[in-house]
Amino acid sequence: MYNIKCDTHTHTLFSRHAYSTIQENVKEASDMGLELLVSTDHFSDMLYPDHESTKHYQYLFTSPMTWPREWMGVTLLSGCEADIVGLDGSLFGQNITVDKSIVGDPFKVPTTLYDHTTKNMDYVIASVHGKSFLKDATPSQMTEMYIKALQQEKVFILGHIGRSGLPVDFRPIAEAAKSMNKLLEINEHSFSFDGGRNDEFSRNRCKQVLETCADIGCHISVATDAHISCLIGRFEETKKLLEEVHFPEELIASRDKHSFLNALKLSGIKDLT
Ligand SMILES: [Zn+2]
Numbered sequence: 001m002y003n004i005k006c007d008t009h010t011h012t013l014f015s016r017h018a019y020s021t022i023q024e025n026v027k028e029a030s031d032m033g034l035e036l037l038v039s040t041d042h043f044s045d046m047l048y049p050d051h052e053s054t055k056h057y058q059y060l061f062t063s064p065m066t067w068p069r070e071w072m073g074v075t076l077l078s079g080c081e082a083d084i085v086g087l088d089g090s091l092f093g094q095n096i097t098v099d100k101s102i103v104g105d106p107f108k109v110p111t112t113l114y115d116h117t118t119k120n121m122d123y124v125i126a127s128v129h130g131k132s133f134l135k136d137a138t139p140s141q142m143t144e145m146y147i148k149a150l151q152q153e154k155v156f157i158l159g160h161i162g163r164s165g166l167p168v169d170f171r172p173i174a175e176a177a178k179s180m181n182k183l184l185e186i187n188e189h190s191f192s193f194d195g196g197r198n199d200e201f202s203r204n205r206c207k208q209v210l211e212t213c214a215d216i217g218c219h220i221s222v223a224t225d226a227h228i229s230c231l232i233g234r235f236e237e238t239k240k241l242l243e244e245v246h247f248p249e250e251l252i253a254s255r256d257k258h259s260f261l262n263a264l265k266l267s268g269i270k271d272l273t
């Protein structure tokens with residue numbers, strides 16, 4: 001039986017369609033016996049109609065300075081789940097210039113909303129949510145898009161690629177992830193929320209991701225993508241799938257804190273070991 005001690009993709013009420021505070025999530029992680037929790041609220045145009053203001057994203061860029069690293073016996077990391085918004089692998093906020101602080105003081109040097117928001121974060125998860133920009137894209141362009149998103153400096157994990165429903169080829173993506181020491185995610189939320197398709201669709205796609213990763217030796221991250229505290233640390237469906245494919249435990253970077261922090265260090269993104 002797989003024992004997963006980290007939850008590497010979770011949301012607080014700052015994601016607007018999630019319902020728990022960071023304290024409630026940490027408490028749940030502690031009660032569930034997790035060693036490490038990563039809070040990754042959405043960084044996306046699904047949140048606010050106007051994007052230019054740094055004011056909206058305070059919940060993301062102040063958290064690394066505000067939250068304790070250790071809380072109720074759990075190591076707490078702060079990240080975000082940024083939307084992939086272009087076929088070139090660009091992420092939300094990278095084409096938005098910001099020149100004022102939250103109180104309206106001008107920055108000495110203007111920056112992008114993405115850089116300003118993610119500067120002090122531990123890592124970024126890159127995910128596809130809105131798909132209108134993909135309307136005319138070919139499968140190979142979408143495969144390439146994921147690889148380019150993964151090449152972005154702060155991106156450590158590709159979020160729920162099994163659930164996105166995009167007709168991508170997992171093998172080159174997993175090969176790229178392996179070569180960069182980055183991770184593909186298997187996401188428990190994929191089995192309960194699948195965008196209206198039946199359950200089996202996401203399950204089969206996630207299974208293909210696992211088989212591909214096992215075959216080539218690419219590390220994965222298992223996460224709940226919990227949008228409410230009572231789902232933190234519950235990986236039951238994912239565990240069934242891991243067992244079904246006899247997934248090698250040593251390729252699960254999130255199996256414990258030590259392995260996960262080592263993987264993060266190896267990616268070159270952050271050394272918290
Ligand atoms: Zn969400």
Ligand SMILES: [Zn+2]
Pocket residue numbers: 009011081225
């Ligand atoms: Zn998410």
